[in-house]
Amino acid sequence: MATKKSKSSKKSAKTTTTKPKTAEKAVKTNTVEKSVKTEPKMPAEKKSFLSGFFAKKYEEKESILTVFKSHKFYGALLGELLGTLIIALLLFSVSLMGIASLATYAFGIIAVLIAVYAFSGACLNPIVTVGMMASRRMSVIRGIMYIIAEIVGAWLGWLIFNGFHLAGGETAYDVPAMAALAEGGFWVVAMVELVGAIVIAFFFNRALKYKRSVFTFAATVTGGVILAIIIGYVVSAAFLGLNNNFIFNPAVAMMLQIFPQAGENFGEILGGICQALSLYAIIPMIGGVVGFYISDFASKLADEE
Numbered sequence: 001m002a003t004k005k006s007k008s009s010k011k012s013a014k015t016t017t018t019k020p021k022t023a024e025k026a027v028k029t030n031t032v033e034k035s036v037k038t039e040p041k042m043p044a045e046k047k048s049f050l051s052g053f054f055a056k057k058y059e060e061k062e063s064i065l066t067v068f069k070s071h072k073f074y075g076a077l078l079g080e081l082l083g084t085l086i087i088a089l090l091l092f093s094v095s096l097m098g099i100a101s102l103a104t105y106a107f108g109i110i111a112v113l114i115a116v117y118a119f120s121g122a123c124l125n126p127i128v129t130v131g132m133m134a135s136r137r138m139s140v141i142r143g144i145m146y147i148i149a150e151i152v153g154a155w156l157g158w159l160i161f162n163g164f165h166l167a168g169g170e171t172a173y174d175v176p177a178m179a180a181l182a183e184g185g186f187w188v189v190a191m192v193e194l195v196g197a198i199v200i201a202f203f204f205n206r207a208l209k210y211k212r213s214v215f216t217f218a219a220t221v222t223g224g225v226i227l228a229i230i231i232g233y234v235v236s237a238a239f240l241g242l243n244n245n246f247i248f249n250p251a252v253a254m255m256l257q258i259f260p261q262a263g264e265n266f267g268e269i270l271g272g273i274c275q276a277l278s279l280y281a282i283i284p285m286i287g288g289v290v291g292f293y294i295s296d297f298a299s300k301l302a303d304e305e
Contacts, residue, residue: 055136057137058136058142063139067139073142077149078149079120079122080120080124080149080153081150082116083112083113083119083122084124084153084154084157085153085156085157085160087109087125087252088153088251089157090108090109090112091105091249092158106225109218109222109225110215110218110222113217114215117211117217118214122221123146123204125200126147126150126151126284126285127249127250127288128201128204129147130285130289131201131288131289131291131292132292134289135289135296137208147251150251151254154251154252154255157255158252158256189279190278190279190283192232192235192236192245192246193279193284194283195232195235196246197248197285197286197290197291198288199227199291201287201292202291202294202295203224203225204291204292205291225248228248229246232245232246232248249284250281253280
């Protein structure tokens with residue numbers, strides 16, 4: 001009997017010794033919880049509305065060493081080439097019919113954008129491509145290759161259109177913009193090109209917000225292009241007395257024989273080439289950058305996600 005009592009007394013002693021430990025744990029947890037609750041919270045740092053304005057918006061791994069290894073990249077280049085080719089054919093054809101054919105031009109642009117968007121994003125204009133690069137939505141190597149593809153596509157479109165034009169017994173297609181330049185002067189035409197490029201780039205940037213709906217994207221971009229054409233036509237024809245002195249696409253402009261082919265001396269020819277390049281290529285691409293930045297800045301001010 002004595003042994004049983006000793007065993008029970010040992011068990012009771014063990015239980016009594018373990019109780020203070022659990023009590024100590026409870027006290028510790030309570031103190032930890034109190035310390036966590038009583039810790040002052042640091043105020044959240046307010047980010048500037050321009051934070052991330054210049055951040056990369058394209059794939060980080062894309063570079064000159066990786067971009068040429070993807071078959072999708074070549075599909076994108078082909079899409080830019082074919083899309084610009086059709087746009088050039090459409091533009092040359094519509095230019096013969098005048099401002100009354102804007103509705104036909106609008107439907108054609110929408111169709112081309114919808115058809116090509118899945119391949120490359122349907123830039124189809126160096127104005128847009130340069131704006132995409134400047135706003136870091138596209139890598140430099142991809143943008144340069146896009147511009148080359150767009151120029152080649154516009155050149156092929158020019159060859160096809162001019163081939164049919166010559167086959168009908170006509171002379172080479174005359175460019176109205178060059179005659180208008182002689183009448184209106186450099187800076188007048190430059191301002192028309194700049195404003196039109198800003199409008200096109202702004203609308204393209206806004207259309208990227210609706211890229212999940214391809215039709216909405218195409219309709220928004222087309223609206224910007226048609227609006228730029230209307231502004232250019234009204235300003236140049238009604239106010240300045242000019243006629244069709246804008247192109248709004250450097251790739252197409254370079255195929256329209258804008259470079260002078262004759263002159264009194266080499267300096268005059270070189271000066272004409274530099275003038276045509278700056279007027280129909282450099283200034284519109286600057287307008288493309290400005291249009292993209294205006295859209296991004298407005299988006300940041302509005303806190304648009």
